[in-house]
Amino acid sequence: MSTSILPTPGEPVVRLDGVRKVYRSGDIEFEALRGVEMSIGHGEYVAVVGPSGSGKSTLMNILGCLDVPSSGTYLLGGDDVSTMNESQLALVRNRRVGFVFQQFHLLTTLPAWRNVELPLVYAGVERAERRERAVRALERVGLGDRVENRPGQLSGGQQQRVAVARALVTEPDIILADEPTGNLDSASTEAVLGLLEELHAAGRTIVLITHEHEVASRAQRNLTIRDGLITADELVGGAA
Amino acid sequence: MRWWETFRTAYDAIRSRRMRSLLTMLGIVIGIASVILTVGLGQGAQDQVKDQISALGSNLLIVSPGSTTSSSGVRGGFGSSTTLTLQDAEAITDKTVAPDVKSVAPQTSTNAELVNGTTNWTTSVVGTTTSWPEVRKRTLSSGRFFDEDEVTSAAHVVVLGPDTASELFSGPVSPVGQTVAVDGTQLTVIGVLASSGSSSSGTSEDDQAVVPMTTAKQLTGSADASVSTIYVEAASEHALSAAYQEIDGLLTNLHGLTGATASTADFSISSQQELVATANSTNQTLTVLLGGIAAISLLVGGIGVMNIMLVSVTERIREIGLRKALGAAPKVIRRQFLVEASLLGLAGGIVGVVIAIVGAQVLPSLIDQPVSLSLLATAGAIVTSLVLGIGFGVYPASRAARLTPIDALRSE
Numbered sequence: 001m002s003t004s005i006l007p008t009p010g011e012p013v014v015r016l017d018g019v020r021k022v023y024r025s026g027d028i029e030f031e032a033l034r035g036v037e038m039s040i041g042h043g044e045y046v047a048v049v050g051p052s053g054s055g056k057s058t059l060m061n062i063l064g065c066l067d068v069p070s071s072g073t074y075l076l077g078g079d080d081v082s083t084m085n086e087s088q089l090a091l092v093r094n095r096r097v098g099f100v101f102q103q104f105h106l107l108t109t110l111p112a113w114r115n116v117e118l119p120l121v122y123a124g125v126e127r128a129e130r131r132e133r134a135v136r137a138l139e140r141v142g143l144g145d146r147v148e149n150r151p152g153q154l155s156g157g158q159q160q161r162v163a164v165a166r167a168l169v170t171e172p173d174i175i176l177a178d179e180p181t182g183n184l185d186s187a188s189t190e191a192v193l194g195l196l197e198e199l200h201a202a203g204r205t206i207v208l209i210t211h212e213h214e215v216a217s218r219a220q221r222n223l224t225i226r227d228g229l230i231t232a233d234e235l236v237g238g239a240a
Numbered sequence: 241m242r243w244w245e246t247f248r249t250a251y252d253a254i255r256s257r258r259m260r261s262l263l264t265m266l267g268i269v270i271g272i273a274s275v276i277l278t279v280g281l282g283q284g285a286q287d288q289v290k291d292q293i294s295a296l297g298s299n300l301l302i303v304s305p306g307s308t309t310s311s312s313g314v315r316g317g318f319g320s321s322t323t324l325t326l327q328d329a330e331a332i333t334d335k336t337v338a339p340d341v342k343s344v345a346p347q348t349s350t351n352a353e354l355v356n357g358t359t360n361w362t363t364s365v366v367g368t369t370t371s372w373p374e375v376r377k378r379t380l381s382s383g384r385f386f387d388e389d390e391v392t393s394a395a396h397v398v399v400l401g402p403d404t405a406s407e408l409f410s411g412p413v414s415p416v417g418q419t420v421a422v423d424g425t426q427l428t429v430i431g432v433l434a435s436s437g438s439s440s441s442g443t444s445e446d447d448q449a450v451v452p453m454t455t456a457k458q459l460t461g462s463a464d465a466s467v468s469t470i471y472v473e474a475a476s477e478h479a480l481s482a483a484y485q486e487i488d489g490l491l492t493n494l495h496g497l498t499g500a501t502a503s504t505a506d507f508s509i510s511s512q513q514e515l516v517a518t519a520n521s522t523n524q525t526l527t528v529l530l531g532g533i534a535a536i537s538l539l540v541g542g543i544g545v546m547n548i549m550l551v552s553v554t555e556r557i558r559e560i561g562l563r564k565a566l567g568a569a570p571k572v573i574r575r576q577f578l579v580e581a582s583l584l585g586l587a588g589g590i591v592g593v594v595i596a597i598v599g600a601q602v603l604p605s606l607i608d609q610p611v612s613l614s615l616l617a618t619a620g621a622i623v624t625s626l627v628l629g630i631g632f633g634v635y636p637a638s639r640a641a642r643l644t645p646i647d648a649l650r651s652e
Contacts, residue, residue: 066565066645087569094567105562105649109256121245122567166566 012075013173013205014040014063019072019082021058021228032058034228035072040174040207045200047208047219055228057178060209064097064176065089077173094122098167102179104159106151106166112138113147116166123170137165141195157188164195174205181215193218246572250580254587257552264548265588267541268628272592272621274534277599279617282527284610289519293512299342299477300375301484303328303470303491306506323495323506325465326453329369331490332472338486340479345375346467348456354408354449355421361407365422365449367456375473383416383431386452394454398427403447405432420449422459427451484509541588542628549581549636560640561648570641577637578630585629589622596621 021033032055040046050056061067062074065081068089074082081092098119099105106115116134125133138147141161151159160180167175177196181189197218200206208219216222217236224232254261305324329346332338348367353360372378373385386397400408400415409415415429436445451459453467474483487509491497495506553560560573568576596618600611 061646064565066649087571090564090567090569090572093565099565101649105558105565107559107562109252118563119566121249122563122572124242 012039013042013044013077014038014207015073015075016062017073017075019062019069019074021055021062021067022070032228033062033069036225036228036230038223038230038233040205043200043203043205045196045206045208045220046223047210047216047221048223048225049210049213049216050225051211054225056209056211056225058228059225060176060178063174063207064099064178065092090122094119095170096173098170098172098175100160100163100167100175100177100180102182104151104156104163104183106159106162108151111148111150112143112154112162112165115151115162116169118166119170133169134165137169138162140168141165155188156184157191160184160188160192161195164192164199168199168204174207175199177206177208179210180208181210181212189215246575246579247583249576250583253552253556253576253580254583260548261584264545264584265591267544268538268585268588268625269541269592269595271534271538271541272589272625273595273599275531275538275624276593276596276613276617276621277603277611278530278534279527280596280600280611280613281603281609282523282530283614283617284604284612285523285526286520287612288610289516289523293516293519299474299480301472301474301480301487301509301511303332303472303487303507303509305466305468306508324467324470326467327465328491328494329467329470331494332470332487337490338483340475340483340486342473342475343371343375344473345369345372345471346453347372347469347471348453348460348466349468350456350460352422352449352459354404356408356418359408359410361404363401363404363447363449365451365456365459367451367453367459369453372450372471375471378436379434380431381434382414383429385431385450391452391454394452394458396425396427396455397430397451398422399431399433399450400429401433401446401448401450402435404449405429407447422449425459427455480511484511538624538628542585542632545581545584545588545629546632546636548584549577549633550639552580553577553636553640556640557643557648557651560643561645561651564643564645565649573643574637574641577640578633581633581637582626582629585625585627585633586622588629589625592625593618593621 016036016038019033019036020031023030023032034055036055036059048056048059058067062069065076065084066089068074068084069082072082073080076092077096079092081089084092093099107118113131113134116137117130120130120133135144135147138144141164143158143161143165146154146158146162151162154162160183164175164180167177175196180196181192184192193215196206196208200220206219208215210216219236222232222234222236223230224234303324324346326346329344332341333344335341345368349364351362352365353362354365369391370386370388373380380399381402383399385399386395389395390397398420400420405415408420409418415432418429419426420429421427433446433450472483472487474480491507497506563573564570597613600613603609603611
């Protein structure tokens with residue numbers, strides 16, 4: 001199966017052309033990505049599936065602008081981010097990417113709403129507006145009554161929903177969820193996946209990275225990565 | 241990110257690690273407080289010496305006779321000889337020979353018993369001229385000093401030191417206008433000196449009876465014109481060494497001396513400036529020494545801040561990674577850690593200054609030493625603490641800024 005047989009609905013938000021990533025450790029070279037071609041359209045819900053060591057995490061880092069490809073181009077929302085420096089990448093991450101991590105990555109000393117407002121702080125938004133938008137995002141994920149709670153006072157599922165609210169608050173081009181349910185029990189997993197489906201239904205572009213086929217099957221489209229190459233691109237059931 | 245947000249984030253970080261922040265600040269607090277206090281102590285000691293000396297007259301030169309050598313070879317030490325005379329004092333007043341001399345007060349001194357009715361008191365009876373109060377920087381608390389006529393006529397008048405007056409005249413009655421007897425001669429008290437406010441030369445400055453030079457000669461029955469000391473006031477502090485040279489040259493000439501060694505045997509000139517210089521250089525050495533030790537403790541405090549900031553960077557590596565993932569540019573992270581370090585330094589500095597100010601109030605009553613805090617040293621200390629915070633924050637801050645977000649996020 002080649003990478004371009006399926007039509008992408010809407011404008012492509014993400015476009016990768018011949019993306020390679022080589023890690024060097026002394027004399028040893030390791031090619032984590034070996035020429036990835038992919039395109040994700042606006043409003044799509046895509047799961048990137050692959051076993052560990054497949055290059056999944058490297059792909060996620062490049063998609064999230066946490067790292068740049070060794071060669072090839074990556075267009076995010078039409079801009080070439082593959083040649084940007086760290087400061088420019090920080091700006092792109094702030095404006096265009098919303099992250100949801102496996103370990104939640106919430107700051108334990110701050111209440112929920114101040115965790116959610118963090119990306120807006122770096123975007124230079126006024127305090128009053130930040131609070132308003134953070135509270136709205138928390139309401140959106142069903143935590144309108146947990147605004148002042150610190151992460152320690154919340155369950156794992158609730159913490160991950162705070163993280164989703166944080167990813168939403170800047171209205172980014174893509175929401176990048178890296179094994180978002182990896183640390184959750186089945187009830188919380190269901191709640192978070194349900195939330196992502198709702199967001200997709202509301203028109204958000206979501207990229208989910210996972211090694212669990214059950215989780216991947218909830219998405220609309222699955223990209224399978226193996227040994228640094230996309231080996232399958234298929235539409236699955238999901239919520240369309 | 242706005243500056244205000246950077247401060248808020250730094251403040252949150254400091255507050256959420258309260259105990260550690262306090263211990264980090266402690267080094268700076270102790271360093272700043274001890275620098276300010278040692279400099280204050282040194283300054284206080286210098287001021288004290290300066291005050292004491294200037295109470296005696298900072299423009300003062302003291303001419304003393306040289307030593308005698310008896311026929312058996314016993315040398316009497318400075319002041320034992322009778323080589324200084326009233327003529328010498330008059331010669332020094334000559335403006336053409338000694339233009340840098342303002343006024344001259346020759347003085348003789350003997351011990352005598354003063355009697356008022358049934359009360360008696362033995363004190364030093366000083367014979368001098370009318371310029372004595374000006375040269376010795378003395379004022380009168382009541383009455384007046386004797387005038388030129390009274391010196392010429394050897395009038396039987398006396399001006400008492402405040403301690404002498406209170407020993408002889410108890411009660412509310414003013415001693416002025418009353419009489420005291422010295423060796424049977426009745427002297428009218430015409431004035432009482434104000435206290436010299438200085439205890440550097442014992443209490444004798446406040447315990448003496450001052451009479452005209454001529455009267456003193458009568459009382460002691462000596463006919464010669466020798467004096468025990470000539471006090472000379474130079475025109476200004478800067479004219480002091482010029483006045484010294486003039487007097488030295490003049491007296492060497494008058495006494496027909498040749499060679500440097502001969503003059504020291506005949507007379508000697510000393511100034512308060514020499515005392516001031518010696519005392520100051522001793523104080524300065526001590527201040528520099530103590531200040532140096534305090535500065536080292538300040539440096540150690542600064543290194544403490546750097547150490548804690550480095551620990552903080554390592555400990556918060558995931559937080560840094562997250563902030564970067566959410567859009568914090570390297571310079572924003574660097575700024576945040578720099579602001580955090582400078583806030584720690586500044587807070588430590590301010591607490592240190594407060595402790596120093598409190599210490600400056602308490603310390604004098606404990607160790608009997610004045611502490612004078614200067615505004616400059618205090619402001620300097622605060623600036624130093626800020627600079628320390630920034631200086632020792634640069635390395636941890638740039639380490640934090642250089643972390644790649646992936647490595648930072650992945651670390652456990």
